[in-house]
Amino acid sequence: MTIKLPQTIITFPEIRLQTRDAHKLRGFFGNLFKEHSILLHNHFQDTGEFRQGYTLVQYKVLDHIPTLVGLGEGADLLVDLFLKIKHLEIDGHFFEVMAKNINHSVVDIGLSNSLFEYRFESLWMALNQNNYRDFIKATSDEQDVIFNRILKNNLLAFLNGMGCQLTKNEPIMCKFSLKKTRETNFKDNKMMGFQGSFMCNALLPNLIGLGKSVSRGYGTIIKI
Structure with missing residues (x-):
């Protein structure tokens, strides 16, 4: 099953930032346009509670270039705001x-009879406190099983979040190939992130995020 998904990508090619600045982009735009939509910051203003579900507006710094990615309602929102963006702070x-560039398209997502390969362009934050404890105690083979289970759940979370509901007859197949493990600062805590690529039978858009904290640019993928 595949469905159509609107996607908008905005880049600022003459501005250079560091990868770690992605969450500052989120803070800037979330504050600048806070009256427009909860999708920009994912918090309800009246209660401060976090919006549940897959993040529809994501902030990234890719090759030092500030990048915004919107999906579904988030794609339409970025189109509406594009001309209003005059500066970054x-x-x-x-x-x-x-200078700013915008690319608005409609992409296919879902499961396919073919396999596709993707690479993580930014660190994949796969682990939480619970599976981190299991991961560090596991053997290499067991870690591979953990990686693939988490990746499958990440893919399901994205597809379900975009309205692509899978049936029991449509299993996700995936395999992650670890290239490197790195520590990263996440909300003032040291966390373990991963670099590598994976193969799966899911058709995915370029530059979406998988895993934890995709709104801050983590887990960004590109098809290879």
């Missing part, structure tokens, strides 16, 4: 937007 630094 990150860590007290003011960047006038002299």
